[in-house]
Amino acid sequence: MGVTADLRTQLLRLVPDEKRVSDGESVLDLHAADFSHHAPHRPDVVVFPESTQEVSAVLAWADGEGVPVVAFGAGSSLEGHVIPVAGGISLDLTRMNRILELRPEDLTATVQAGVTRLQLDAAAGPHGLFFPVDPGADATLGGMAATNASGTTTVRYGGMRAHVLALEVVLADGRVVRTGSRAVKTSAGYNLTHLFVGSEGTLGVITELTLRLRPIPELVVVARAAFPSVEAACRGAAALVAAGVPMSRCELLDAETIAALNAYKGTSLPESPYLFVELGSGGGGLADDLETTRVLLEDEGATAFESESDPTARARLWEARHDSLHASLALAPGSKMMTTDVAVPVSQLAGAMEHARAVVEGSGLRGGVVAHAGDGNYHVAFLLDPGDEESVARAARLNSALVDDALARGGTCTGEHGIGVGKLAYLEREHGDLLPLMRGIKELFDPHGILNPGKVLPQ
Amino acid sequence: MGVTADLRTQLLRLVPDEKRVSDGESVLDLHAADFSHHAPHRPDVVVFPESTQEVSAVLAWADGEGVPVVAFGAGSSLEGHVIPVAGGISLDLTRMNRILELRPEDLTATVQAGVTRLQLDAAAGPHGLFFPVDPGADATLGGMAATNASGTTTVRYGGMRAHVLALEVVLADGRVVRTGSRAVKTSAGYNLTHLFVGSEGTLGVITELTLRLRPIPELVVVARAAFPSVEAACRGAAALVAAGVPMSRCELLDAETIAALNAYKGTSLPESPYLFVELGSGGGGLADDLETTRVLLEDEGATAFESESDPTARARLWEARHDSLHASLALAPGSKMMTTDVAVPVSQLAGAMEHARAVVEGSGLRGGVVAHAGDGNYHVAFLLDPGDEESVARAARLNSALVDDALARGGTCTGEHGIGVGKLAYLEREHGDLLPLMRGIKELFDPHGILNPGKVLPQ
Numbered sequence: 046m047g048v049t050a051d052l053r054t055q056l057l058r059l060v061p062d063e064k065r066v067s068d069g070e071s072v073l074d075l076h077a078a079d080f081s082h083h084a085p086h087r088p089d090v091v092v093f094p095e096s097t098q099e100v101s102a103v104l105a106w107a108d109g110e111g112v113p114v115v116a117f118g119a120g121s122s123l124e125g126h127v128i129p130v131a132g133g134i135s136l137d138l139t140r141m142n143r144i145l146e147l148r149p150e151d152l153t154a155t156v157q158a159g160v161t162r163l164q165l166d167a168a169a170g171p172h173g174l175f176f177p178v179d180p181g182a183d184a185t186l187g188g189m190a191a192t193n194a195s196g197t198t199t200v201r202y203g204g205m206r207a208h209v210l211a212l213e214v215v216l217a218d219g220r221v222v223r224t225g226s227r228a229v230k231t232s233a234g235y236n237l238t239h240l241f242v243g244s245e246g247t248l249g250v251i252t253e254l255t256l257r258l259r260p261i262p263e264l265v266v267v268a269r270a271a272f273p274s275v276e277a278a279c280r281g282a283a284a285l286v287a288a289g290v291p292m293s294r295c296e297l298l299d300a301e302t303i304a305a306l307n308a309y310k311g312t313s314l315p316e317s318p319y320l321f322v323e324l325g326s327g328g329g330g331l332a333d334d335l336e337t338t339r340v341l342l343e344d345e346g347a348t349a350f351e352s353e354s355d356p357t358a359r360a361r362l363w364e365a366r367h368d369s370l371h372a373s374l375a376l377a378p379g380s381k382m383m384t385t386d387v388a389v390p391v392s393q394l395a396g397a398m399e400h401a402r403a404v405v406e407g408s409g410l411r412g413g414v415v416a417h418a419g420d421g422n423y424h425v426a427f428l429l430d431p432g433d434e435e436s437v438a439r440a441a442r443l444n445s446a447l448v449d450d451a452l453a454r455g456g457t458c459t460g461e462h463g464i465g466v467g468k469l470a471y472l473e474r475e476h477g478d479l480l481p482l483m484r485g486i487k488e489l490f491d492p493h494g495i496l497n498p499g500k501v502l503p504q
Numbered sequence: 505m506g507v508t509a510d511l512r513t514q515l516l517r518l519v520p521d522e523k524r525v526s527d528g529e530s531v532l533d534l535h536a537a538d539f540s541h542h543a544p545h546r547p548d549v550v551v552f553p554e555s556t557q558e559v560s561a562v563l564a565w566a567d568g569e570g571v572p573v574v575a576f577g578a579g580s581s582l583e584g585h586v587i588p589v590a591g592g593i594s595l596d597l598t599r600m601n602r603i604l605e606l607r608p609e610d611l612t613a614t615v616q617a618g619v620t621r622l623q624l625d626a627a628a629g630p631h632g633l634f635f636p637v638d639p640g641a642d643a644t645l646g647g648m649a650a651t652n653a654s655g656t657t658t659v660r661y662g663g664m665r666a667h668v669l670a671l672e673v674v675l676a677d678g679r680v681v682r683t684g685s686r687a688v689k690t691s692a693g694y695n696l697t698h699l700f701v702g703s704e705g706t707l708g709v710i711t712e713l714t715l716r717l718r719p720i721p722e723l724v725v726v727a728r729a730a731f732p733s734v735e736a737a738c739r740g741a742a743a744l745v746a747a748g749v750p751m752s753r754c755e756l757l758d759a760e761t762i763a764a765l766n767a768y769k770g771t772s773l774p775e776s777p778y779l780f781v782e783l784g785s786g787g788g789g790l791a792d793d794l795e796t797t798r799v800l801l802e803d804e805g806a807t808a809f810e811s812e813s814d815p816t817a818r819a820r821l822w823e824a825r826h827d828s829l830h831a832s833l834a835l836a837p838g839s840k841m842m843t844t845d846v847a848v849p850v851s852q853l854a855g856a857m858e859h860a861r862a863v864v865e866g867s868g869l870r871g872g873v874v875a876h877a878g879d880g881n882y883h884v885a886f887l888l889d890p891g892d893e894e895s896v897a898r899a900a901r902l903n904s905a906l907v908d909d910a911l912a913r914g915g916t917c918t919g920e921h922g923i924g925v926g927k928l929a930y931l932e933r934e935h936g937d938l939l940p941l942m943r944g945i946k947e948l949f950d951p952h953g954i955l956n957p958g959k960v961l962p963q
């Protein structure tokens with residue numbers, strides 16, 4: 046208490062605003078956890094900077110004192126990235142939420158780190174543009190860059206690395222640096238932009254981003270089809286990828302997830318695996334692409350192929366996908382979600398998902414499988430009672446089995462959720478040979494280890 | 505001579521094949537220069553490894569002895585990357601030219617570093633796939649990754665970073681590490697793949713790459729149109745980008761380049777700026793896209809809009825672009841080419857190119873301007889007599905002026921050719937604040953400074 050009070054006093058000299066340096070109970074609790082099952086841990090104090098200069102001042106001071114600093118955005122990460130496991134300062138960037146410049150003629154925008162993706166979308170929309178990285182949650186763009194977010198649209202547009210042109214980053218010692226440029230291409234020296242993207246707040250605090258925007262497709266159609274098996278649905282997705290069909294989304298839901306959705310929404314979809322495919326076009330050709338999609342999917346056994354181009358009807362078709370998390374949670378009220386996140390080569394997805402289904406069934410846990418099928422990235426959402434240690438341990442063993450299977454198939458331990466605290470051992474399993482280099486980079490950027498300690502790098 | 509003979513003797517113990525450890529005059533000369541005007545410098549010896557193990561043995565030995573090692577592929581770089589400015593070993597990877605695995609179902613291939621892009625294309629073609637990064641030269645894929653190559657198709661597909669999924673890299677001390685995976689997405693720790701890509705052989709030697717392939721578009725059409733001014737052509741390109749027209753190439757040639765082409769090819773194109781646009785589609789819609797292109801370009805004053813979908817006729821339309829370098833060189837036989845390479849936000853391209861034209865005209869040097877207009881990346885090709893120090897100095901001043909202009913417009917000192925030896929001072933100008941971090945990374949990966957010394961980082 047004395048330490049915390051002292052910490053707050055010291056920080057108030059740097060951020061002289063009582064409201065923006067808080068150790069109130071509810072504020073500490075709100076910054077103790079993310080969306081995942083990982084155990085919460087409170088920071089000692091939460092600081093809400095309003096400028097890069099304030100971020101710099103806080104970091105320079107914390108670096109001198111050896112106080113941990115954890116950057117915090119929307120708190121929507123799924124591997125515990127924002128949990129201050131070593132206490133210290135939670136640096137909440139949500140007040141740095143200004144869109145600094147929108148350049149429709151360049152298809153770029155420069156924003157502060159606390160701007161959310163939907164906020165940017167709202168500003169870009171009147172210009173016929175949108176920001177296409179969609180991880181589901183309305184995350185902050187700084188957090189999305191820090192965790193290399195991707196999601197349903199990555200099959201077409203790529204993830205955060207494909208969209209971050211330039212960054213302003215505050216280093217551990219308070220120095221402010223700028224990477225990249227506003228040009229869409231650069232080969233100027235080592236690629237520090239892509240090193241900060243995905244570094245999960247352990248190498249610096251991102252305060253400003255220049256991002257690529259994309260034209261909103263003039264025409265969009267969403268198709269939905271049922272499949273006799275997960276394997277058939279995966280083969281359908283792979284066929285679309287191989288044919289170069291310009292999909293902007295390609296999502297797979299297994300029969301269990303559809304069943305949960307039927308129970309949750311009162312719908313009556315056949316309880317079989319489903320593939321949802323979105324096609325978009327800047328001009329014509331959509332009818333041809335849709336027909337190609339139908340033929341390729343029906344070749345793999347698809348039935349009940351339906352499509353919608355009307356915006357309202359499209360939104361209804363996507364509801365099922367968007368509601369899958371809530372639907373699964375509704376199966377076991379009071380439980381918490383543990384979401385696995387591996388990715389494999391697309392030809393391996395069918396086998397990996399069948400393996401996953403068998404592992405889940407053999408475990409006695411309940412969970413549905415969803416996949417960003419065009420990217421070979423799938424998630425199993427386990428329902429857990431956090432107080433039930435035996436279930437939590439069982440889920441951890443499952444997670445480990447899925448990672449082993451993905452690595453054996455040439456894949457990765459995390460397609461998009463990152464390492465955080467949840468995948469430390471798996472990073473070692475996947476990239477043990479790279480850990481000395483990664484540790485050296487951490488040491489170079491953050492010699493006193495104040496930036497998000499306990500994340501990314503296993504001790 | 506004694507030193508060199510000794511070097512060769514020592515290396516023959518590691519690579520026991522007289523033909524593959526050479527200090528013959530012609531071999532040294534062939535490894536002394538690249539395609540650019542930069543002053544050649546011979547290595548002391550050239551080693552032709554045939555395996556990762558041999559690369560590792562050579563590096564481990566060189567690291568212990570402090571002997572410089574410069575990786576060499578096709579020698580087609582344009583900023584002196586492969587010139588062994590400090591002597592030592594030129595490590596020629598062209599014998600490591602096996603396509604290790606082609607996976608059409610995953611749209612990926614794993615290749616040794618010495619495989620060239622056209623060699624990979626030839627292997628992928630029968631599966632309906634191609635490798636879309638096209639820098640012009642038939643470069644090795646290892647070299648293209650090391651220099652973060654891009655080119656005419658980047659506007660649609662992105663450059664090397666969008667296509668390298670995984671790398672095998674030999675570190676300075678001979679350790680062999682693997683980055684990435686065969687999944688198209690990963691968030692597993694710091695992104696070392698993208699750090700090695702573009703590191704120009706200064707952080708490690710790439711020996712193996714897993715690359716993304718793309719489906720060959722079923723239908724392709726190439727359009728060509730003349731414009732009253734460079735500015736109008738740039739506005740046309742920007743309009744196509746903003747409309748989301750699925751261009752796979754968008755190339756601008758100025759009137760001087762067209763004039764050189766007419767003289768070189770005996771053609772009689774109107775001597776005005778031209779835009780060449782390639783559209784490709786996996787299915788239908790091409791006719792609509794072509795019509796959109798025509799309307800948008802004519803809105804900006806385009807005349808003589810022509811298009812071709814027949815492969816032979818398409819090839820003829822592209823000939824002009826492909827021949828522009830030779831055409832310009834033919835204007836002054838015996839001269840060498842110095843190619844500038846800046847990139848700016850696409851809305852700034854018109855102004856940047858007008859500025860460039862004025863600078864060239866004011867200099868008394870002859871040179872044409874070409875642009876990857878959809879990416880805001882343009883080149884001025886100066887013709888130089890390498891013996892004429894005054895001309896070389898004048899060209900260097902021009903280059904500097906174009907870099908200053910690009911940086912003032914929010915752009916970069918190099919869009920795609922990299923730093924090499926030619927842009928050391930400009931890297932400092934653009935990213936002086938990042939140099940301490942870049943130097944720290946170099947020190948971490950290559951503590952004895954044996955890997956391509958004198959490149960990327962200004963002393």
